[in-house]
Amino acid sequence: MKLLHTSDWHLGMSAQGRSLEDDQRFFLDAICRVIEEERVGAVLLAGDVFDRAVPGAAALRLYDAAVTEICDGLGVPMLVVAGNHDNAARLAACKALLKKAGLTVAGELTRQPERAELDGADVYLLPWFTCEKARAVFPERADEIGSMEDAFRVVLDAVRADLIPGRRHILLAHAFVADAETSLSDRAAEIGRAAAVGRGVFEGFDYVALGHLHGPQDVGARIRYSGTPMKYSFGREENQVKSVTVLDTGTLERSIVPLPALHERTSIEGSFDELLAGRGLSEAQRRGFIRARVTDRYVGLEGAAELFEVYPNLLEYSGLAYDSDESAVTMTLDELERQSSEPEEIFRRFCRDSVRMEPDEHLLALFREAQRDWERGEQA
Ligand SMILES: [Mn+2]
Numbered sequence: 001m002k003l004l005h006t007s008d009w010h011l012g013m014s015a016q017g018r019s020l021e022d023d024q025r026f027f028l029d030a031i032c033r034v035i036e037e038e039r040v041g042a043v044l045l046a047g048d049v050f051d052r053a054v055p056g057a058a059a060l061r062l063y064d065a066a067v068t069e070i071c072d073g074l075g076v077p078m079l080v081v082a083g084n085h086d087n088a089a090r091l092a093a094c095k096a097l098l099k100k101a102g103l104t105v106a107g108e109l110t111r112q113p114e115r116a117e118l119d120g121a122d123v124y125l126l127p128w129f130t131c132e133k134a135r136a137v138f139p140e141r142a143d144e145i146g147s148m149e150d151a152f153r154v155v156l157d158a159v160r161a162d163l164i165p166g167r168r169h170i171l172l173a174h175a176f177v178a179d180a181e182t183s184l185s186d187r188a189a190e191i192g193r194a195a196a197v198g199r200g201v202f203e204g205f206d207y208v209a210l211g212h213l214h215g216p217q218d219v220g221a222r223i224r225y226s227g228t229p230m231k232y233s234f235g236r237e238e239n240q241v242k243s244v245t246v247l248d249t250g251t252l253e254r255s256i257v258p259l260p261a262l263h264e265r266t267s268i269e270g271s272f273d274e275l276l277a278g279r280g281l282s283e284a285q286r287r288g289f290i291r292a293r294v295t296d297r298y299v300g301l302e303g304a305a306e307l308f309e310v311y312p313n314l315l316e317y318s319g320l321a322y323d324s325d326e327s328a329v330t331m332t333l334d335e336l337e338r339q340s341s342e343p344e345e346i347f348r349r350f351c352r353d354s355v356r357m358e359p360d361e362h363l364l365a366l367f368r369e370a371q372r373d374w375e376r377g378e379q380a
Contacts, residue, residue, distance in 0.1 A: 002040045003246070024062055032066075032074065041077075048085045054087065078103050082105075124170070173208065175197060177223065208220075243257055263288040271294070290315060296319075299319035
């Protein structure tokens with residue numbers, strides 16, 4: 001049987017205030033096509049289904065549509081564990097009913113994790129948990145639990161004691177394994193380095209399907225992060241090929257199936273004019289999510305508007321600081337006072353010195369309008 005391993009959907013995540021709903025629907029559709037084309041027998045979702053504990057309506061609609069299509073439309077069972085971004089109780093609501101419909105959800109840690117018996121393979125569902133939770137669930141071994149590593153050993157000892165010989169043993173979990181590579185969007189992971197566990201805790205399993213880290217990677221011969229289905233940050237994630245992992249439970253061979261993206265993610269850097277020329281980028285990159293760093297001037301709203309003309313999905317931009325050392329004001333107070341009868345000239349000098357650009361007619365018109373408003377206010 002083939003299992004599709006995915007994780008960290010982060011439904012409801014936005015990018016700089018911009019909804020990613022279309023992007024997320026795009027990868028969900030792509031995952032459904034992989035399930036059909038690869039004749040997948042079950043889908044494993046390793047946590048961080050949602051981006052927040054209380055997902056918004058749009059995120060819930062995406063989840064609803066995706067699991068309905070997978071479990072009901074395609075008739076493929078789905079196994080889901082809660083991640084640290086999910087609210088365990090909410091995710092596992094109506095779990096007994098959902099299980100009958102093909103959706104098995106593990107929300108909170110229990111003494112004996114849920115086992116899903118598939119054709120020739122047993123999948124154990126281990127949701128994200130804390131040391132505190134592990135101590136509460138295993139009070140008789142609470143003294144042994146001083147770190148996440150200890151907690152995993154205790155929790156997985158209980159699973160190992162229950163493995164059925166002759167079957168494939170697959171673990172579905174949300175965890176931070178030490179020495180794995182992190183991305184900018186692994187917010188919780190970066191902060192929680194102390195919560196990392198060694199790969200040794202997973203002894204005894206034929207395959208460990210992990211979620212938590214956003215870059216697809218193996219962290220051992222049988223331990224893998226599928227990574228997110230889309231790029232959620234600039235930087236390291238820009239160069240990752242996002243994918244799902246398809247595991248054959250008979251041969252334990254895996255194939256990595258790349259997922260298409262609605263928007264590429266690209267960081268660009270150069271002078272304002274260079275960036276406006278947009279050279280060196282493919283059309284898909286130019287129309288994708290862009291982080292622009294302007295090296296020769298301040299980028300105000302005017303400059304941003306020009307960049308948006310070239311990069312319709314510009315998410316972040318930065319330029320020289322408005323009040324950086326490099327943009328020292330060259331006018332003394334005396335000079336200012338002498339010139340105070342000519343506000344427009346002061347404004348021009350301000351633009352040249354602080355913002356390093358000559359104000360164009362449009363900007364000057366706005367300045368005059370503001371000046372008129374101010375004068376009217378003074379008289380009133
Ligand atoms: Mn995550």
